[in-house]
Amino acid sequence: MSKLSLPKDRIKILLLENVHSNAVEYLDRQGYANVTHLSTALSGDALKDALADTHILGIRSRTRVTVDALAAAEKLIAIGCFSIGTDQVDLQAAKIQGIPVFNAPYSNTRSVAELVLGEIICLFRGTFAKAWAAHDGGWEKTAEGSHEVRGKTLGIVGYGHIGSQLSVLAEALGMHVVYYDIVEKLAIGNAAALPSLDAVLETADVVSLHVPSSPLTKDMIGARELGLMKPGSFLVNAARGNVVDIDALANALRTDHLAGAAVDVFPKEPKGGNDVFESPLRGLRNVILTPHVGGSTMEAQANIGTEVAEKLVKYSDNGSTTGAVNFVEVSLPSQENVSRFMHIHKNVPGVLSAINDIFSSRRINIAGEYLRTDSDIGYVVVDVDQEIEAGMGIRKALAAIPGTVRTRFLL
Template identity: 50%
Template sequence: MGSVAPRALLLENPHTNADPILSRAGLEVSRHPGALDEDELIEALDGVDILGIRSGTQVTERVIEAHPNLTAIGAFCIGTNQIDLRAAARRGIAVFNAPFSNTRSVVELAVAEVIALTRRLTVRDKALHSGTWDKTASGSHEVRGRTLGIIGYGNIGTQLSVVAEALGMRVVFYDTAEKLALGNAHRMGSLSELLAVADVVTLHVDGRPGNAGMFGREKFEQMKHGAIFLNLSRGFLVDYGALREKILDGSIAGAAVDVFPNEPRRNGEPFESELRNLPNVILTPHVGGSTQEAQENIGHFVAGKLAAYQRSGSTDLSVNLPRLTLPPSAAARYRVGFVHRNTPGVLALVNQTFAEHGANIEGQILGTLGEIGYVVTDIGSELPREAVAAVSEMEDTVRLRVMTRPGVQEATDGEER
């Protein structure tokens, strides 16, 4: 291999604190301010080893097939539905995200919107801006004593639950997985039960394909008359045409939407939605996690995961490969990261190959996830090129990376498949 430094390309302006973290891992960092479409991305990835994106760039199977030598992808956000995770795993490309870093920012936005909509502050604000004084308590309520229904009780849903209770709200939630109720929150047996009692309904579910279109006309009709609806989760979860009808006929008293099925790729581009210009509706441009604090945390967290993978092969909190971290060994001279198809006997064959070529194993860890297996091995002796070549050529090999002095620097003479 040549001596050219591996490259990282960051799109959509993740926090600049990511750059020095990646640079210290030996990466040459470049940036592009906006999202790229599929063809633009394929062209931009020439010579790139690590890709960083946010929610506006789609990393499709076609992109991955065009650039199978990508080492890793970092999603500087919570969601990863914009990445074909299975295609990446099949090519041995590790994917990382920031599952916790912007939780507080999303929660604070949700709380602010619940209060604003319940007090109809949007209507009062618009009237004054148009020059009309309209002081009234009509339709305005305290949030204290009202019921918040949280759909999806994960990192955001649970923290929102605690904050809402502190405001005096009653909290009910529904999740398809078993979740421990925090505080006085009450788990509902079905989504229909939640919708029947909630004064405010807020979505906080993930972007798996099975959730697409989960909240349509039928669900809106099950909500209490005069309830409020929030979606700070995923745009494709909701039928916004049905929401528009319910806002206009008064069935739903207000809504806040931060995510849309089709979002502009760059600032300044036109935005169209059937929810524009509706009364007591707050529209925000996917800014749930867009605070300085959240973006700084995300930049540090995701860049740190990418750097650790680049230096030492750690897949801690990867979303598509087995999660492994092998502590560094003082006796190790090389570290081998081996992604393979999850087939019985692969590890024994790898170790036999190393032994036959005189390579001494100091430490090793194995994990599997579905059709993919991942092994990290520390070698305390010389690592003959013949051993690396033999493992690379095994039928079940997906990718082989050789790193020197674990946690410090990737080998300049390592082989990769």
């Protein structure tokens, strides 16, 4: 072991918001025993105090990692978002500080697809309105307006992991599937790609959205798009809250242009369980409202716990940044009979040359070298074929290179 490496049992890991126990168990199996596992979120000074001596942070969706919080996290080397999204972290600030952020973009795929399919069935059958009436003492026993989904056309906007899995499940029920994606995607089963979003909206009996949050998708479904949909059709949004103009959707429902909708994500969501949920969709009995629970199953949370913990361990153990959402991605081989160090720096000229000079001047042979850069930072990983001793002055020399953000040594 390099004399400059930090042993695993001294790497402090803080997991907040009741991250699934799978993460704790995986970390423990990999030799990371110094783990604090809290059921609550932290904020303000409490979060800054906790981050002062934390090396790895794990959060879900309620902890906000801001520029201010990161300024107090001098030892932090990585953040794991045990969730699909990463909006809770200032990604740019973390990158500039040399902190990669990891998430679990696919672990809840099945859970979301199942919820959407269940909601589609409920919309076509009108079960939500009937259930509401029954709770009020009514008894709407009628077949009027109630339909099977077999033979109906499902339009999927965004044919990625969730959209394509929904496609398979819907076809198993006898639905026809059409889809649109800005990237050409190979159809699964009998699904058919259409040339535009408008074509999907005009064709489908029910449209389900599965796109990321971006400037391109903000309010992509507005009054014009809703007007293109078939009269009496349905809309499902389990993607991102800012994808749909909620006021326009409410109007389309109140005027009976759409027969119903199911919405799991909203432009503005309560920060906690005690906050009041406000939406123009409240009170509409043909709308299924769910509190952002598309991926909230025990199975999904277990998968997320394992997936993110694996990424954090891989980065901590060997420096690989594969899967980081804010950082250059470097996939590294396992180390064998080498000492490895990582150097994160501002993307300025001369850094790699300076790094090589430090080793060549000490007659240390470089066995492997990996470099990736983006517009802001550079990430160099170097393997040397001898043990690095503290007295060599390498850490001090590397830190003195102009533009250095942080350095770290491994086994």
